Amino acid sequence: MTPNPTPRPADRYHPRVEANLMVKVLLSGRAVVAKARDLSMAGLFLHAQVADSLRQLTLAIPLPEDREIVTSCTIVRKELDGVALEFGTLDWDDFLALARFLHPRLP
Numbered sequence: 001m002t003p004n005p006t007p008r009p010a011d012r013y014h015p016r017v018e019a020n021l022m023v024k025v026l027l028s029g030r031a032v033v034a035k036a037r038d039l040s041m042a043g044l045f046l047h048a049q050v051a052d053s054l055r056q057l058t059l060a061i062p063l064p065e066d067r068e069i070v071t072s073c074t075i076v077r078k079e080l081d082g083v084a085l086e087f088g089t090l091d092w093d094d095f096l097a098l099a100r101f102l103h104p105r106l107p
Contacts, residue, residue: 014040024060
């Protein structure tokens with residue numbers, strides 16, 4: 001999969017907010033830290049380069065003053081400065097924690 005420099009869609013079903021979070025990418029038994037640029041209820045953009053062969057990643061997202069969400073993500077787009085990821089199924093507690101983090105940051 002080659003980087004796609006097309007602009008991001010302006011209208012999203014789930015609005016993204018600036019995240020500025022350090023996220024752990026779990027790869028082959030080790031954790032690599034990368035920065036999340038933005039975050040929504042459906043996914044995030046991660047400043048990281050991944051192998052072309054990868055289609056999914058497992059992330060641990062530590063939400064400040066709340067829990068750490070661990071979820072699988074599908075790579076939906078690759079850009080020069082990172083990858084756009086869509087969350088897999090979140091359990092109810094993770095979903096609510098994510099909503100608590102995002103709600104006060106929404107425009």
